[in-house]
Amino acid sequence: MPTARSALASRRTWIAAATATVGWLALSAPAQAQAPTPQPAVQAVASFSILGDLVKQVGGDRVAVQVLVGPGADAHVFQPRPAQARQVAQAHIVFANGLGFEGWMDRLLRNTKFKGPRVVASEGVDAIAHEDGDEHDHEHEKEHAHGHDHPKAAQAPAHAGHDHDHGPNDPHAWQSVKAVQTYVNNIERGLCRVDAAGCDGYRRNASAYREKLQALDQDIRAAWAGVPPAQRKVITSHDAFGYYARDYGVEFLAPQGVSTESEASAKGVAQLARQIKAQNIQALFVENIADPRLIEQLGREAGVKPAGALFSDSLSDAKGPAATYLDLMRHNTQALVRAVRGS
CATH class of the missing domain: 3.40.50.1980 (Nitrogenase molybdenum iron protein domain)
Structure with a gap:
């Protein structure tokens, strides 16, 4: 007759064998096929x-x-x-x-x-007609005719074969x-x-x-509500914020036109510097797509330090402050309001 100790040992041996069998069956059974990841349509x-x-x-x-x-x-x-x-x-x-x-x-x-x-x-959309054409080109031609050197645009000059005519409207x-x-x-x-x-x-x-866009629009309007209209003046690299200006009552001034390929005349830069001084404009911004040298030069002439960067024609990378359109508009609005308030 088996003793209690031998019965317990026999039971442990059976459990170990059963566990090993289950493990072997799990390893030897074919892997269950995973559902394929749906491909974009x-x-x-x-x-x-x-x-x-x-x-x-x-x-x-x-x-x-x-x-x-x-x-x-x-x-x-x-x-x-x-x-x-x-x-x-x-x-x-x-x-x-x-x-x-x-x-x-x-x-x-x-x-x-x-x-x-x-x-x-x-x-x-209700498009804005821009004035980047005849007046700007005329000024540009006058500078060349008199042999004057003037600051280049914030990006590379126009290249043969490029098609960058924006037409009559601000894009x-x-x-x-x-x-x-x-x-x-x-x-x-x-x-x-x-x-x-x-x-x-x-x-x-x-x-x-x-x-989400409706909520964003309300938030932007609320951010500007406490800023007097006369104080809402901003300098940017090129004229990319006309629609924002129209919607939210902000005046944007730029040494370049609606394209970063346009050139800012020396006369235009000097006039803008005088306006900045006369109106005590403190909100001076570079743009994330633009060479900052033109704005930095303008800031030196006007005695104003750039307040930071705005995102005009492009998002930031995924880790930046403007990784999505909603982020871009919120970032720009916060930066603009802080700058015009002098905070």
């Missing part, structure tokens, strides 16, 4: 980083977005690389700002033989939150056109994002 190309973010907000996981002019880069002087041309050729849909912002886009689409839909995100409509509501509507319609199966999702995403 739409391959989209957006011309520049701000527009790319808007397409991502509406498209969600169903849309893979390739951005041609990435964070920190300047669309005014952009030249597509062969790899980017291939992205366009393989895309289901292309999104552009319009209003003459991407002077290189028509040629790129022709060269890549792109046949899909092209969505102009700014279609339907920087994304600086208006109200205008971006129209952008979102156009993006939603474009995605529904190429992906009917995902249209309900695009509509939900667009609706949710429009609510």
Whole structure:
């Protein structure tokens, strides 16, 4: 008759054997197949980083977005690389700002033989006519005619073969939150056109994002509410904030026109420096896409130190303060209000 000790030992031996068997069966059984990660239904190309973010907000996981002019880069002087041309050729849909912002886009689409839909995100916005043409060019020609040297634009000079004529309108409509509501509507319609199966999702995403835009607009108005209109004067590198100025009652002055490729005349810089002194303007900003030397020169002549950087035509990288459109507008507003208040 087995003793209690021998019975306990026998039970331990059985448990160990059973555990080993279960482990062996687990190792020898075929691994359960994992569900494949769903692939995006739409391959989209957006011309520049701000527009790319808007397409991502509406498209969600169903849309893979390739951005041609990435964070920190300047669309005014952009030249597509062969790899980017291939992205366009393989895309289901292309999104552009319009209003003459991407002077290189028509040629790129022709060269890549792109046949899909092209969505102009700014279609339907209340565009601002700019005065960057005849008056500026006339001043520029006078300086050359007299042999004067004058400060160059904040970016590289115009190159042969570039197409950077912005036409009669200011292209920087994304600086208006109200205008971006129209952008979102156009993006939603474009995605529904190429992906009917995902249209309900695009509509939900667009609706949710429009609510965020409405809240953003209210926050910006609240931030400026306590600043007297006479105090709302800002100097920036180029004339990229006309829509923000119109919506929120801020006066922006710039030595360059709407393109970073335009040149600031020596006379224009001197006049602006005198205006800064006369009106005691303290809010002087460089832009994230611009060479800071022109603004630094202006600051020295006017005796004003630059207050920091604004994000005009581009987002920051993912770790920066303007990684999304909403972040960009909040960052710029906070920086502007602090500067005009002198805080």
